Amino acid sequence: MIxxxxxxxxxxxISVTDKCNLRCRYCMPEDGxxxxxxxxxxxxxxxxxxxxxxxxxxITKIRITGGEPLVKKNIVAICRRAAAVEGIQEVCLTTNGLxxxxxxxxLKEAGVTRLNLSLDTLEPEKYAYITRVGQLEDFRxxxxxxxxxxxxxxxxxxxxxxxxxxxxITTLAExxxxxxxxxxxxxxxxxxxxxxxxxxxxxxxxxxxxxxxEAVPVAHDGGVAKLYRLPGAQxxxxxxxxxxxxxCGQCNRIRLTADGKLKPCLHAADEYSIKGLDREGMRKxxxxxxxxxxxxxxxxxxxHRSQAGRNMNQIGG
Ligand code: SAM
Numbered sequence: 001m002i003x004x005x006x007x008x009x010x011x012x013x014i015s016v017t018d019k020c021n022l023r024c025r026y027c028m029p030e031d032g033x034x035x036x037x038x039x040x041x042x043x044x045x046x047x048x049x050x051x052x053x054x055x056x057x058x059i060t061k062i063r064i065t066g067g068e069p070l071v072k073k074n075i076v077a078i079c080r081r082a083a084a085v086e087g088i089q090e091v092c093l094t095t096n097g098l099x100x101x102x103x104x105x106x107l108k109e110a111g112v113t114r115l116n117l118s119l120d121t122l123e124p125e126k127y128a129y130i131t132r133v134g135q136l137e138d139f140r141x142x143x144x145x146x147x148x149x150x151x152x153x154x155x156x157x158x159x160x161x162x163x164x165x166x167x168x169i170t171t172l173a174e175x176x177x178x179x180x181x182x183x184x185x186x187x188x189x190x191x192x193x194x195x196x197x198x199x200x201x202x203x204x205x206x207x208x209x210x211x212x213x214e215a216v217p218v219a220h221d222g223g224v225a226k227l228y229r230l231p232g233a234q235x236x237x238x239x240x241x242x243x244x245x246x247x248c249g250q251c252n253r254i255r256l257t258a259d260g261k262l263k264p265c266l267h268a269a270d271e272y273s274i275k276g277l278d279r280e281g282m283r284k285x286x287x288x289x290x291x292x293x294x295x296x297x298x299x300x301x302x303x304h305r306s307q308a309g310r311n312m313n314q315i316g317g
Pocket of ligand 1: 026027065066067068069094117157159186188189317
């Protein structure tokens with residue numbers, strides 16, 4: 001499915017819930033999610049119909065996200081059914097990892113091909129601070145479970161926050177020597193409700209390279225990250241720069257929220273509802289949303305905030 005600017009849209013990110021077992025300060029409010037009527041959320045069957053409609057238009061890669069996707073009771077069934085849809089080659093999942101000790105193996109068996117884990121700090125007090133309620137040891141148990149289950153190409157994503165974790169760039173990067181993982185640093189995006197951060201918190205991810213003089217550039221893997229590698233490392237360092245150097249010209253993705261809204265651009269207000277439609281109806285709305293995908297997400301910085309109209313937990317990242 002080619003949009004009006006010639007971009008080939010092959011990647012659908014599906015948020016299966018707004019709920020999360022953490023409360024990360026840049027992502028969602030302390031008191032959790034705004035309550036929505038259960039009847040307004042996509043059902044499992046609707047999620048799978050959306051995957052089928054998307055696959056019929058050329059989507060080959062799905063990412064399941066949230067909120068926290070692993071708090072969704074039927075998450076294994078959703079992944080299994082999505083992986084079985086004709087045309088879907090990859091089902092990836094983004095998680096904070098806390099429930100992986102119970103779920104890593106079932107997810108692998110269900111056909112999840114790749115995991116991205118979120119981790120902003122390796123210091124227990126700072127982990128508790130940034131997540132408001134989390135414990136670092138639970139993340140570590142989740143990472144170990146992902147390794148034991150045999151997931152390959154696990155990626156760990158850290159949101160880069162000036163004055164919070166820029167002094168941990170070298171220790172976070174060391175994870176690529178300790179584990180067969182990629183460590184990716186992503187610039188913090190100024191969302192609806194991430195207003196607690198001062199301008200100094202928004203730092204460009206090129207700053208990472210100041211701390212890693214040994215890192216050498218390596219070939220692009222088709223994703224949006226610029227890749228580097230430390231000598232002796234088992235995985236890459238990735239820099240993702242949605243704010244300082246956007247990659248909208250290469251954007252191949254579209255998003256679906258848990259309440260059934262297609263968002264052709266993460267930071268645009270435009271939404272197209274597919275809730276309650278059959279597969280053919282979803283297909284038509286997908287075509288319309290993809291055709292109307294904005295050229296770029298507009299200025300983003302501490303002053304120009306995202307126009308998404310939602311917090312990240314209500315979109316999926
Ligand atoms: N709960 C899951 C997790 O923690 O990975 C999936 C959902 S979470 C919204 C997906 C990703 O978005 C996480 O890596 C999170 O750090 C990132 N994220 C959330 N708010 C962000 C922001 N304001 N700027 C950049 N990344 C953000």
